Amino acid sequence: MQPKLSVENLYKIFGKHPAAAMRMLREGAGKADILARTGATVGVRDASFAVEEGEIFVVMGLSGSGKSTLVRMLNGLIPPTEGHILIDGEDVATAAPADLRRIRRERIAMVFQHFALFPHWSIAENVAYGLKVRGIPAPERRARALEVLEQVGLAPWADSRPADLSGGMQQRVGLARGLAADPDILLMDEPFGALDPLIRRDMQMELLTLQKTLKKTIVFITHDLNEALLLGNRIAIMKDGEIVQIGTAQEIVTNPADDYVAAFVADIDRGRVFTVDDVSSEALTVPLRDTSVRQALRLMENRGTQALYVMDGTRPVGVVTYRDLAASELDEATPNPTLREALITDFPTANTDTQLHELYGPAGGGLPIAVTDERDRLLAVVEPGDVLTHLSGAATNEPAKEGADAQPR
Structure with a gap:
């Protein structure tokens, strides 16, 4: 499909000598130099873009x-002065x-x-x-x-x-x-x-x-x-x-x-530019049924994380932390601990288009934030540290460079 609006190599020169100004532009002259030498003002220079x-x-x-x-x-x-402005292919510039x-x-x-x-x-x-x-x-x-x-x-x-x-x-x-x-x-x-x-x-x-x-x-x-x-x-x-x-x-x-x-x-x-979708990652989960405390601990150790979500089908029923599960393992008063006993059911949630500034408070609680859809299904998680790192903008506000470094970081 073609864009609704397409602007191609659009120029506007104000003044009595647009042709001379255009020649200077093509030779690489700047706006100030063109004004000084021709009296012409460069309003728009080689603008091209498309709007869907x-x-x-x-x-x-x-x-x-x-x-x-x-x-x-x-x-x-x-x-x-030059260029094309196309609306569904019809050129406004030459109409x-x-x-x-x-x-x-x-x-x-x-x-x-x-x-x-x-x-x-x-x-x-x-x-x-x-x-x-x-x-x-x-x-x-x-x-x-x-x-x-x-x-x-x-x-x-x-x-x-x-x-x-x-x-x-x-x-x-x-x-x-x-x-x-x-x-x-x-x-x-x-x-x-x-x-x-x-x-x-x-x-x-x-x-x-x-x-x-x-x-x-x-x-x-x-x-x-x-x-x-x-x-x-x-x-x-x-x-x-x-x-x-x-x-x-x-x-x-x-x-x-x-x-x-x-x-x-x-x-x-x-925090008002980026959303949850920019910082979310795959959720580490286990099913509530048939998962032991020892299995959950081993999974967190292998993945290097401090918490994971416990699922009933596609919906999270709570989150458990490594600290709480490890403590329950050592508690002699509970010889056969289960995930349900360590379950934190009041966990933070967000959707994919939630802006990061709305996560300042939830991220401070230390738990991974559950990213859910309108049916409360778990899509991903946001780690509190990822929120803070992204908001700090470390090493991201530098001019783009050639090659691979020009890609968004």
């Missing part, structure tokens, strides 16, 4: 990195004006940072604006607007004016307007940047919740790395118009491409 259907693809970088220029080229607001208008009406919607709502229109009318442009009849527009407002929790305010809503609520209206036309691709240009931190966090979580149902293809622009790491299935980091690295949050944090990216991720809370 249903993916949140985050583009992040500091001010002036080219991210906003890039997103505006994706829907034709800014024409590229005729009529085709570009159709693409904007039907295939791409944009959510802006500063809401861009019509103050004299009702919330429902604002949400239905794109449908009005497409010539959809008023009753149908109204019905669709109410449907989307229900999704974002604003149906009771359908007939209010934007001035009656808080900033966070107005941004939900902007999101609803983008969703109302049911576009193939949703472009979000720093949509939460003007919100207070707490409201911004709420909107981020709301977007993730909506995405589980809507499964939209989203290109999300931000200058906030924490936001990028939270939202992005993959992240592209830009600097001076170039994409310097594309990867998952885990790949970028563990294996930064260069010193620029390494500086970005140096102070990231790794």
Whole structure:
């Protein structure tokens, strides 16, 4: 299957001499040198990436990195100097004006940072604006607007004016307007940047919740790395118009491409980037029935571990520790000890997508954490020491190197 969106060798030069600037770029000149010699500004330089259907693809970088220029080229607001922008194979970069208008009406919607709502229109009318442009009849527009407002929790305010809503609520209206036309691709240009931190966090979580149902293809622009790491299935980091690295949050944090990216991720809370799935290992288990204390001790000795899970079928019924079993062997008051007598039934659990910061407390108890599914079946375990080692980030925030060392560690 081809990607929903494919960007190939995209350039944007601002100024009167783009051809001269392009020649200098191909000769290896830098952005500052091109500006000094031609007066042209390199907005985007040789950007290439693909976005799969249903993916949140985050583009992040500091001010002036080219991210906003890039997103505006994706829907034709800014024409590229060179390159291709393919939506299901249709090239936005070379589309005729009529085709570009159709693409904007039907295939791409944009959510802006500063809401861009019509103050004299009702919330429902604002949400239905794109449908009005497409010539959809008023009753149908109204019905669709109410449907989307229900999704974002604003149906009771359908007939209010934007001035009656808080900033966070107005941004939900902007999101609803983008969703109302049911576009193939949703472009979000720093949509939460003007919100207070707490409201911004709420909107981020709301977007993730909506995405589980809507499964939209989203290109999300931000200058906030924490936001990028939270939202992005993959992240592209830009600097001076170039994409310097594309990867998952885990790949970028563990294996930064260069010193620029390494500086970005140096102070990231790794516990909010990595999940149980990143540190889990095969579970050491024994069946509750037909396993003696001596057999369990011997297994732990052979495997070099201090605890193992005791199973009833596919479900863990408890965990036993080497210390407790060894003590029961020496207890003269219990001549024939069993696993059940040493069983710890109050054991820590997690699922595969639990973030590591949620394991700070459970890891402190010293027991391996059981990774279970929705039916309480044991999938794997997380050793407390592995959590702490991974969170320390020892020797992982170094720029990527050539060869085998370039792989995530």
